[in-house]
Amino acid sequence: MDTVITRLELGSGLLSVNAYLIKSGSGFVLVDTGMRRHRARLDRRLGELGCTAESLRLVIITHGDADHIGNAAHLRKALDAPVAMHPADAPMATEGDMFAGRKRPGWLPRTILPLFARVREADRYEPDALLGEESDLGDYGLPGAHVLLLGGHSSGSIALLLPDGSLFCGDVLENRSTPKLGSIMDDVPVARASVERLRTLPVTTVYPGHGAPFRFSELRVTVGEV
Numbered sequence: 259m260d261t262v263i264t265r266l267e268l269g270s271g272l273l274s275v276n277a278y279l280i281k282s283g284s285g286f287v288l289v290d291t292g293m294r295r296h297r298a299r300l301d302r303r304l305g306e307l308g309c310t311a312e313s314l315r316l317v318i319i320t321h322g323d324a325d326h327i328g329n330a331a332h333l334r335k336a337l338d339a340p341v342a343m344h345p346a347d348a349p350m351a352t353e354g355d356m357f358a359g360r361k362r363p364g365w366l367p368r369t370i371l372p373l374f375a376r377v378r379e380a381d382r383y384e385p386d387a388l389l390g391e392e393s394d395l396g397d398y399g400l401p402g403a404h405v406l407l408l409g410g411h412s413s414g415s416i417a418l419l420l421p422d423g424s425l426f427c428g429d430v431l432e433n434r435s436t437p438k439l440g441s442i443m444d445d446v447p448v449a450r451a452s453v454e455r456l457r458t459l460p461v462t463t464v465y466p467g468h469g470a471p472f473r474f475s476e477l478r479v480t481v482g483e484v
Contacts (some may be wrong), residue, residue: 261400263424265471266303268292275325278426278465279304284399285313288339289418289426290320290467291329294381300329301336311337316398318389319343320428320467321415322350322358324377331383340386342393344407347414354382359413360444389416408456410449411440423462425474433469437476440468453477 266277269292277300278289286309292300304314314337319327322343330341330351343351349358354377387393395403395418402421409415411429418426429440430452443449461474 261420261422261424263465264307265465266292266300268296268299273325274468276465276467276469279307279309280400280420281307282399285315287315287395287398287400288317288333289465290326290428291317291333293325293328294332294378295328297329297332304337309337311339314339316387316395317341318416318418318426319347319351319385320417320426321412322347323356323412323429324354326428326467327351327377327383328381331381334383334386341383342387342389343385344390344414344416345385345388347412348385348388350412350414351377351383351385354379406455406459408452410443410445410452412444415452417456419459419461423460423474424465425456425461425463426465427456427467429467431464431477432466433464433472435469436478437464437466437472438478440466 262281264279268275275292277292280287317330317333317339319330333339334341346359350356389405391405391407393405404419406417406419408417408430415428415430432440439449439453463471464474465471
């Protein structure tokens with residue numbers, strides 16, 4: 259399967275986040291969508307890359323945080339594209355609750371996060387498809403691609419592994435300054451297990467939710483590190 263991957267860097271600084279457009283012979287698949295404030299840039303970049311209502315086959319959400327689902331409902335309406343995610347994170351999209359399915363956080367994150375990571379009611383949605391490890395994406399132009407459940411950041415965090423070893427991992431891994439485990443984890447032991455699982459798979463290049471893509475061999479996180 260020949261694919262072309264384009265990183266869409268949305269926002270800047272600490273609030274920057276990546277979406278990725280995968281082009282195959284049958285159209286496009288978009289991985290993640292950024293925040294509502296990124297909408298104009300996202301729309302512009304998709305247009306520049308030739309991604310239209312006729313060619314966008316699917317929007318895959320790696321997890322339900324606001325900086326990844328913020329434009330999913332918009333794209334479904336504007337480009338008639340189905341939106342898919344893992345069922346464990348679906349309440350984050352339908353209810354706008356970033357703590358759904360997570361351990362109860364302390365008072366500070368409960369107070370601060372909703373101020374800049376909330377999902378407006380107009381941007382909430384019911385997923386069109388629920389993804390699990392048995393999901394077949396061949397009908398969307400990604401034959402041989404695998405959906406991996408990689409918990410730790412959220413209970414429904416998934417990654418997409420293409421046959422060429424490209425891994426779209428959401429926030430399980432990041433590269434803001436160096437390739438490592440994501441900075442914010444809900445369940446650290448589960449996150450560590452997710453990283454160790456990746457070491458058993460044919461991963462070559464990692465496309466993280468935050469920071470630049472990197473070779474998987476650059477990752478230095480061990481089981482004992484956070």
